[in-house]
Amino acid sequence: MINTVRPVEELIARLKQLPSIGYKTAERLAYFLLNASDEDAKGLAEAIIRVKDTVKTCSICYNIAEEETCAICRDATRQNDMICVVEEPKDIFAIEKTGKFHGRYHVLMGSVSPLDGIGPEDLTIDDLVGRIRQGGIQEVIIATDSDTEGESTAICIAQKLKPLPVTVTRLAYGLPVGSDIEYADPASLSLALEGRKEM
Amino acid sequence: MINTVRPVEELIARLKQLPSIGYKTAERLAYFLLNASDEDAKGLAEAIIRVKDTVKTCSICYNIAEEETCAICRDATRQNDMICVVEEPKDIFAIEKTGKFHGRYHVLMGSVSPLDGIGPEDLTIDDLVGRIRQGGIQEVIIATDSDTEGESTAICIAQKLKPLPVTVTRLAYGLPVGSDIEYADPASLSLALEGRKEM
Numbered sequence: 001m002i003n004t005v006r007p008v009e010e011l012i013a014r015l016k017q018l019p020s021i022g023y024k025t026a027e028r029l030a031y032f033l034l035n036a037s038d039e040d041a042k043g044l045a046e047a048i049i050r051v052k053d054t055v056k057t058c059s060i061c062y063n064i065a066e067e068e069t070c071a072i073c074r075d076a077t078r079q080n081d082m083i084c085v086v087e088e089p090k091d092i093f094a095i096e097k098t099g100k101f102h103g104r105y106h107v108l109m110g111s112v113s114p115l116d117g118i119g120p121e122d123l124t125i126d127d128l129v130g131r132i133r134q135g136g137i138q139e140v141i142i143a144t145d146s147d148t149e150g151e152s153t154a155i156c157i158a159q160k161l162k163p164l165p166v167t168v169t170r171l172a173y174g175l176p177v178g179s180d181i182e183y184a185d186p187a188s189l190s191l192a193l194e195g196r197k198e199m
Numbered sequence: 200m201i202n203t204v205r206p207v208e209e210l211i212a213r214l215k216q217l218p219s220i221g222y223k224t225a226e227r228l229a230y231f232l233l234n235a236s237d238e239d240a241k242g243l244a245e246a247i248i249r250v251k252d253t254v255k256t257c258s259i260c261y262n263i264a265e266e267e268t269c270a271i272c273r274d275a276t277r278q279n280d281m282i283c284v285v286e287e288p289k290d291i292f293a294i295e296k297t298g299k300f301h302g303r304y305h306v307l308m309g310s311v312s313p314l315d316g317i318g319p320e321d322l323t324i325d326d327l328v329g330r331i332r333q334g335g336i337q338e339v340i341i342a343t344d345s346d347t348e349g350e351s352t353a354i355c356i357a358q359k360l361k362p363l364p365v366t367v368t369r370l371a372y373g374l375p376v377g378s379d380i381e382y383a384d385p386a387s388l389s390l391a392l393e394g395r396k397e398m
Contacts, residue, residue: 004270005263007253011246017239019231020224031289032218033247034254034263040216041251045244047210048232052240054206055233064204064233071203090230 008034060131062107062124064089072105079103081138085128085157087111087145095143103141106131111149112156120156128157132164139167146173207233259330261306261323263288271304278302280337284327284356286310286344294342302340305330310348311355319355327356331363338366345372 008030015026033041057063058070065071072078072092082103086092092105108123131137142157144150158168173191175184184192207229214225232240256262257269264270271277271291281302285291291304307322330336341356343349357367372390374383383391 005254005265007246007249007265008263011243011250014239014243014246017243018228020227025219027289027292028219029217030250031287034250038251040213041247044210044213044216045247047206047213048240048244050206051210051229051233052237055204064207066204066206088230090226093226 058107061105062089062109062127063092063105080136082141083128083131083137083139084141084143086143087150087153091143101141103139108144108153111144111153113149120153120160123153125157125160129160129164132161132166137166139169142168142170146171257306260304261288261308261326262291262304279335281340282327282330282336282338283340283342285342286349286352290342300340302338307343307352310343310352312348319352319359322352324356324359328359328363331360331365336365338368341367341369345370 011030011033012023012026015021015029016023018026021029033044054066056065056068058065058068058073060069060073063070063072065073067074079102082101083106084092084095084101084103085106085108086095087108087110089107092107095101095105106124106128108125108128110118110123112118112120112123128140132140140157140161142154144153144157154170158170161168172195173188174195175181175188175192181189210229210232211222211225214220214228215222217225220228232243253265255264255267257264257267257272259268259272262269262271264272266273278301281300282305283294283300283302284305284307285294286307286309288306291306294300294304305323305327307324307327309317309322311317311319311322327339331339339356339360341353343352343356353369357369360367371394372387373394374380374387374391380388
């Protein structure tokens with residue numbers, strides 16, 4: 001392959017390590033960056049470096065933070081009696097967008113996945129138990145994903161929290177809003193039937 | 200949106216500028232980089248900076264180059280009497296992979312696209328004419344894309360080269376190898392019929 005220019009090949013190799021980026025996409029991105037203005041391309045490089053240098057993990061809830069604790073944990077106007085448990089910091093963003101939850105969060109930093117060798121002890125469940133033991137928490141809402149790993153994780157946490165004086169709830173299952181019954185998967189549809197509400 | 204950490208938002212915005220990367224993918228990539236090792240994430244940032252700082256355009260053929268001229272233009276073992284004209288440097292890589300062409304290249308740096316305001320004068324066609332005027336070129340193979348823009352560009356170049364003593368050829372059209380006649384598009388199939396060869 002005579003057309004190989006080492007720095008370009010290296011950039012393609014680096015881009016290919018990103019999730020869901022194959023060789024062809026990595027190549028397209030590399031040539032895009034090659035043709036982009038210096039400002040745009042180096043702006044991206046600097047944004048990556050800045051994230052690595054400045055973004056920390058909140059010492060209370062494991063959310064991303066620019067300081068020792070995150071903006072949500074520092075916010076005095078939020079309810080202290082509810083904790084919503086999520087797998088990843090970006091899940092917080094999704095829940096915040098609903099505007100329906102005003103309590104605190106706890107990020108597990110993953111989910112139980114025996115195939116990947118991740119057990120409950122690799123998650124931040126002990127810290128969650130610690131936070132509840134400090135008192136003041138009425139309800140823990142488990143908002144892990146609705147896949148097998150998220151479900152096992154939810155069950156694990158529910159068991160660990162059983163001895164503690166908190167109500168443990170899980171997000172409701174059902175049809176996604178705006179969906180077609182015709183195309184609904186049988187699992188969601190049967191849970192939607194079970195959870196039906198009087199109108 | 201209280202979960203906004205400025206450097207993360209900035210990285211997402213930068214990633215979103217890349218081609219075919221939407222907000223959700225940019226978010227996923229940003230969180231991936233956030234969780235990646237410092238070495239991997241900063242390695243990518245440095246690879247981008249290195250490409251911008253070291254990769255140049257070949258002064259003869261407009262291919263990417265680490266020096267004043269590219270590796271292909273410097274290669275004394277290649278034929279001097281053929282030039283293959285392509286739209287982008289990465290097209291050279293595709294043709295080199297066939298191992299069937301041993302001449303020189305000329306990169307147009309784009310294709311004629313009236314909708315984007317790109318006319319023939321914005322491409323490197325004049326430099327191509329200059330290279331041919333210097334003599335020694337027998338054949339110019341036009342290997343632009345087989346879409347509307349590539350086709351218009353090919354016609355433009357063919358017209359410009361008409362007064363010059365060179366044979367101008369275009370890559371053959373037909374069925375892609377390994378394809379199913381049943382699913383072939385009518386345009387390729389009719390060109391495959393027209394260009395049929397005795398067995």
